[in-house]
Amino acid sequence: MNTIYDVLIVRLGEFMVRRQSPITRIMINRLVESIEKRLGREGVKAEVKIYTGRIVVEPRKNDLFKALHILSKIFGISSISPALETENEPSSLVDGITWILRVLKPRSVSIMISGEPLGISRRELLWIITDRLKKELKIRYDLTKPEKTIGVDLRSDKAYVYTEEYRGPGGLPYGVEGCLITLVSGGIDSAVAAWYTMKRGIRIIPLYIDYGKYWPLEAHKRFKDMIEKLYVHVPWDILTILRVKGVEEILFRAKIPNRLRCLFCKANMYRIAGYAVEEYGCKGVSTGESIGQVASQTLQNLNIITRLSKHPIYRPLAFMDKLEIIDIGKMLGFGELAKNVGSCMLKPSHPETSASSRDYEILRKALEETEELARSIYRENLEVIHLH
Secondary structure, three states: OOOOOEEEEEEEEEEEEEEOOOHHHHHHHHHHHHHHHHHHHOOOOOEEEEEEEEEEEEEEEEHHHHHHHHOOOOOOEEEEEEEEEEEEHHHHHHHHHHHHHHOOOOOEEEEEEEEOOOOOOHHHHHHHHHHHHHHHHOOOOOOOOEEEEEEEEEEEOOOEEHHHHHOOOOOEEOOOOOEEEEOOOOOHHHHHHHHHHEEEEEEEEEEEEEHHHOOOOHHHHHHHHHHHHHHOOOOOOEEEEEEEEHHHHHHHHHOOOHHHHEEEEEEHHHHHHHHHHHHHHHOOOOOOOOOOHHHOOOHHHHHHHHOOOOOOOOOOOOOOOOHHHHHHHHHHHHHHHHHHOOOOOOOOOOOOOOOHHHHHHHHHHHHOOHHHHHHHHHHHHEEEEEEO
């Protein structure tokens, strides 16, 4: 990162499109909190200033690139630009632009001004800047194909000059929408679903249903890898993870046809997650399910098992196909989670793909009959992990 810059301009996500309100201010404050916590977790000291529609982060000079990388993963940020801070008055501003252009040495430039200059109009300020460029630097002002575009962001008494813009994840600041219990398996689907859940301002509490010897050993390891990868995107200090063992006992006790085992297993996962929803005060459950991807995820089966849940079920990936999910996962750094690790040993040879109303009643009754056992297993086998 070029040392001509001393601050980072943070442009806010979609919530700034809304009319200014107490909710908007809450979101901005939550975003500032996310920035401070995430930088602090990585040992980056920085001053954070708030302007209308902007946040300016001033880290130590040597930490500018590191801070940029961290900010690019914080939800609620639409883009970031390394910038040179000057006073919002023509002389200081033009000096700053001149300094940057002496270093970059472009042959032609365009100037993009946002905000209002103090004491003069934007047109007058642009004329002062371009006149100096021609006389002192011999740089051509070109609106069609400039070699470099100079951005000028004017904020009350300060001005910020930048030449590059880096994308952030967008969305809403983490936690402003409350929490969801997020069912995770260690696979790429649940990782991408958790990321999209967080992007919508939701604090996640990942829940791993551990089927012990009936689930591949590599899958258990993958779960741990997945949590580490997700934590990179969590701006708060602590990520709470839940793990419940011994749940297979419920499947063995349930009086259901073999073909309904996958559906009962999924409905039981929803139920276990529901206990956590109630305990942690969350708004529901999120999953990595995608319509039609496997037998339990046909539209008819999802309809049946959703009706069996006492709490809302959210599916961020519902309308994505597998290849699309894998591509997004690779882009987010979850590529290793796409490798096949084997299948569940409890899966029947011919699972039901289109459950009927009668099947719904069978599943509902089986859930009722195993309710006491399920609550007992949750209470006795729940492991709470705090990653920090």
